Amino acid sequence: MGNVRRALLVLLGSVGLVLLIACANVANLLLARAAGREKEIAIRTTLGARWHRLVRQLLVESILLSFLGGAAGLLIAWWGVYLLHAINPGNIPRLGEIGINSGVLAFTFAVSVLTGVLFGVVPASRAVKVDLNTALKAGGRGSQGDVGFHLKRHRLRSSLVIVELAFSLMLLTGAGLLIRSFVRLQQVAPGFNPDHVITMRIAANDPKYHDDKNVVQFFREVGERIAHIPGVQLQGTISALPLTPSVGWGSISVEGFHPKPGQELQVDLRLASTDYFRAMQIPLRSGRFFSDHDTLASQKVVVVDEKFAQRFWPHENAAGKHVWFDPKKPMTIVGVVGTVKQYGLETEGRIVVYFPQQQMPGNNLYVVARGSGNPSLLPGPIVHEVHAVDRDVPVYDIHTMQERLSDSLARQRFAATMLGAFALFALILAAVGVYGVISYLVAQGTHDIGVRMALRAEPGAIARLVVSQGMQLTVIGIAAGILGALALTRAMASLLFGINQTDPATFIGVSLVLAITAVLASIIPARHSTQVDPMVALREE
Numbered sequence: 001m002g003n004v005r006r007a008l009l010v011l012l013g014s015v016g017l018v019l020l021i022a023c024a025n026v027a028n029l030l031l032a033r034a035a036g037r038e039k040e041i042a043i044r045t046t047l048g049a050r051w052h053r054l055v056r057q058l059l060v061e062s063i064l065l066s067f068l069g070g071a072a073g074l075l076i077a078w079w080g081v082y083l084l085h086a087i088n089p090g091n092i093p094r095l096g097e098i099g100i101n102s103g104v105l106a107f108t109f110a111v112s113v114l115t116g117v118l119f120g121v122v123p124a125s126r127a128v129k130v131d132l133n134t135a136l137k138a139g140g141r142g143s144q145g146d147v148g149f150h151l152k153r154h155r156l157r158s159s160l161v162i163v164e165l166a167f168s169l170m171l172l173t174g175a176g177l178l179i180r181s182f183v184r185l186q187q188v189a190p191g192f193n194p195d196h197v198i199t200m201r202i203a204a205n206d207p208k209y210h211d212d213k214n215v216v217q218f219f220r221e222v223g224e225r226i227a228h229i230p231g232v233q234l235q236g237t238i239s240a241l242p243l244t245p246s247v248g249w250g251s252i253s254v255e256g257f258h259p260k261p262g263q264e265l266q267v268d269l270r271l272a273s274t275d276y277f278r279a280m281q282i283p284l285r286s287g288r289f290f291s292d293h294d295t296l297a298s299q300k301v302v303v304v305d306e307k308f309a310q311r312f313w314p315h316e317n318a319a320g321k322h323v324w325f326d327p328k329k330p331m332t333i334v335g336v337v338g339t340v341k342q343y344g345l346e347t348e349g350r351i352v353v354y355f356p357q358q359q360m361p362g363n364n365l366y367v368v369a370r371g372s373g374n375p376s377l378l379p380g381p382i383v384h385e386v387h388a389v390d391r392d393v394p395v396y397d398i399h400t401m402q403e404r405l406s407d408s409l410a411r412q413r414f415a416a417t418m419l420g421a422f423a424l425f426a427l428i429l430a431a432v433g434v435y436g437v438i439s440y441l442v443a444q445g446t447h448d449i450g451v452r453m454a455l456r457a458e459p460g461a462i463a464r465l466v467v468s469q470g471m472q473l474t475v476i477g478i479a480a481g482i483l484g485a486l487a488l489t490r491a492m493a494s495l496l497f498g499i500n501q502t503d504p505a506t507f508i509g510v511s512l513v514l515a516i517t518a519v520l521a522s523i524i525p526a527r528h529s530t531q532v533d534p535m536v537a538l539r540e541e
Contacts, residue, residue: 004093007415007495009533013488014174014254014422016189019111021429023119024160028433030062030123031157032440055124062120063113063486065225070112074100085163087414091163122156122160127295156471157315157440161433165477165514166484168430172510175423177496178416180506184498185412192242193281193338198375199241199367202386204363212296215361218389225385226369229376234370236276237357240268241366242406244397252353253324254312267308268342268352269325270364277303279370285309287319287335294356301356303335308351323353331355344408346497368401375400415495427517438470442525453511459530470522471515478511 041054079264081099088095204221209215219237226235242244248271251264259265274290276282294301301322309318322330340521342349346527367386384396442449449462489501499506534538 001278004411006491010174010488010492011415011418012421013491014171014419017171018422018425019115020428020430021164021167021433021533023115023127024164025429025433025436026065026115026425027119027123028157028160028436030120031129032436033123034117034418055121058124060125063116063510067109067112068122070108074105074108076105085521087417091154110323121271133524157437160481161437161473162477164426164430164433165518166481169478169481169514170422170484170488171419171423171426172514173481173506175416175420176491176506176510177489177492177499177501178412179505180503182409182412182416183495183500185345185409188341188345188346188498190242190405191282191338192401194405195418196371196373196375197398197401198279198371199366199383199399199401199404200379200382200395201364201366202237203394203396204365204390206390206392209363210517212361213391214333215363216296216358218393219273219361219365221389222367222386225388226367226382229378229381229385231367231373232278232369232382233372234275236368237271237273237365238276238280238368239271239357239362239365240342241368241404242340243344243404244366246366249350250325252325255322257312258368260304266350268350269352270352271360271365272303272354273357276368279368282340282354285336285338286317287333289335289337290354290356290358292358295358298359300331300359302331303337303354304333304409305337305352306339308353309336311351316337325353325355346412346438367399411498412495427514430514430523431517434470434473434518437473438466438522438525439528441469442466442528458487463526463530467519467522470518473517474518478514481514482507482511 001022006510023491027207044054045051078100084098085095089149136362187239202217204218209218223235223237226232240248250269250270252267254265259263272290274294277284286309290301290303304323305317312318313321318336319331321333323333324330338348340352341347342352367382369378369382383398386393386395444528445491453459485507486502493501
């Protein structure tokens with residue numbers, strides 16, 4: 001899976017956490033359902049039903065529920081895979097192989113059965129341990145032992161919600177870090193201006209271009225024709241365009257630098273035309289750009305990037321210094337240009353040496369053209385002019401520079417989007433879990449609430465009491481989630497850029513989001529609690 005393996009493992013772990021959150025919700029619902037069926041279970045037991053048959057029936061119901069959920073999930077997955085291919089970032093290995101196959105079907109079936117058993121066995125075992133005497137005396141609304149508006153009487157349900165909240169905070173923290181990292185990455189200066197620039201590749205590989213003069217003549221004529229196209233302001237050529245897979249490197253010698261025995265100085269090597277730097281708006285730091293006078297017959301010159309100059313002459317002007325690509329032919333540095341992010345905004349590349357295309361001709365070059373308007377309108381005229389010079393020369397890999405910049409961020413964007421979606425699902429499920437437990441507490445505590453209302457308790461006080469129950473769960477869940485998030489973010493460290501894995505702002509922000517969501521989920525049952533009629537509640541008891 002190349003360099004995306006860790007990102008995919010993090011996403012797989014995130015899916016697992018979402019599954020556990022969903023299962024915790026289902027377990028809570030099954031517990032509430034079992035509590036509502038205590039009278040039914042008690043009657044069955046009194047009539048001679050054996051406990052293992054009751055457990056088997058409840059487990060079958062749980063597994064059937066899980067299996068139907070898995071089947072519905074597969075239907076959604078068909079659409080999800082289509083969507084995944086539609087947003088293909090382009091640099092995820094083997095993404096085209098992803099599909100609903102026999103392995104996925106077997107995995108879904110296994111997960112459905114397993115979750116049905118694991119999260120159905122506890123509600124089933126609790127249901128068959130009912131106190132027959134108490135359950136049969138209760139008026140049909142559940143065991144009196146379960147009545148009461150206090151979390152300590154519902155430890156299992158409360159624990160499940162705490163687990164949901166903790167897992168949700170872990171996912172929210174991971175998504176928050178990735179999103180903030182992606183924003184930071186977008187703010188990195190690439191070293192050039194990608195706006196209004198169209199790029200394409202030209203391969204002059206015909207045998208006639210094995211002669212350097214023919215190559216120079218071909219690209220000079222192509223450049224002149226492109227420069228006269230309406231809407232083109234500047235044009236140039238480069239052997240390895242930034243943010244493309246193209247590479248070029250080698251060893252050189254530098255004036256005043258003496259490497260250790262057996263070591264060589266490795267640098268990136270680029271062939272650039274006269275106006276390439278101006279077309280890409282790469283800034284000139286000192287000296288000059290290449291000119292039309294830098295020909296095969298003139299003195300050999302190079303331009304180096306700022307990182308190169310800072311490494312060897314931090315307090316001097318690099319212009320006028322010498323480097324050797326060929327030990328017998330010194331080359332003079334005539335200019336220093338800004339450092340370019342060659343391999344990605346998050347990657348620090350090697351130091352770079354640019355050679356003039358007219359002195360070291362290359363056959364396979366990228367053409368860049370800066371336009372005054374929409375660059376997507378320029379490929380047709382440019383290809384026409386290239387083929388006007390030589391119709392047999394292929395022109396391919398046509399993209400705007402903005403597209404290449406966007407594609408270089410695709411992997412980070414994909415990971416942040418996927419984890420953000422999982423975190424949103426988890427947040428919704430956690431809110432449902434809090435709402436479900438608090439609603440259950442209100443329903444089971446109707447008698448307690450009725451007594452309080454009869455004793456003239458203020459509706460606002462009752463509502464605050466209900467919300468406080470939800471906040472108790474939330475505070476414990478957030479505390480547990482922070483500990484889990486610290487472990488999760490350690491595994492994500494290599495996916496982050498420009499942000500610490502324990503970034504306080506992210507941890508505080510997602511904790512506030514989760515707390516606010518939990519409060520909102522508790523408000524609806526709190527409002528219901530204030531509408532309890534004390535006379536009706538006491539009469540039912």
